[in-house]
Amino acid sequence: MAKSSAARKGATRPIHKSPTTSKSATSNQQSAIALDRVIHERLRLGIVSALAANQRLTFNDLKRLLQTTDGNLSVHARRLEEAQYIACDKSFDGRVPRTEYRLTAAGRRALEKYVAHMQSILKAVRD
Numbered sequence: 001m002a003k004s005s006a007a008r009k010g011a012t013r014p015i016h017k018s019p020t021t022s023k024s025a026t027s028n029q030q031s032a033i034a035l036d037r038v039i040h041e042r043l044r045l046g047i048v049s050a051l052a053a054n055q056r057l058t059f060n061d062l063k064r065l066l067q068t069t070d071g072n073l074s075v076h077a078r079r080l081e082e083a084q085y086i087a088c089d090k091s092f093d094g095r096v097p098r099t100e101y102r103l104t105a106a107g108r109r110a111l112e113k114y115v116a117h118m119q120s121i122l123k124a125v126r127d
Helices: 023-033 042-053 059-066 070-082 105-126
Strands: 086-093 096-103
Touching (some): 042 096
8 A cells, every 4th residue: 555645754753742731630530530440430439438437238239229120239349359359259049149248457448448539539620
């Protein structure tokens, strides 16, 4: 395929910066990127927040509270378990399986760090 005359001459297109892009806007974007991606997902944030307010919640309690499906809750809870932010305890109540979740110390620290990070982003946006 033949190159255009601009490509043959090594010409590049100029990069135009948006007039509204400022140093603080770039800093805010970088701060947002640095958020804990494990917690930042809406349903996972809901799980961690609910467990921060309650010592333990069953799978069904979380499902009802977060208004989600079994599969969706299961996938997101497993991701939080893998990150060691929550712990899962399985038992039986008679013949009925019972799954309970609790927030770990690492999960509580991660949530506190996440909330502080969000507060700093909001403060920077307001200033």
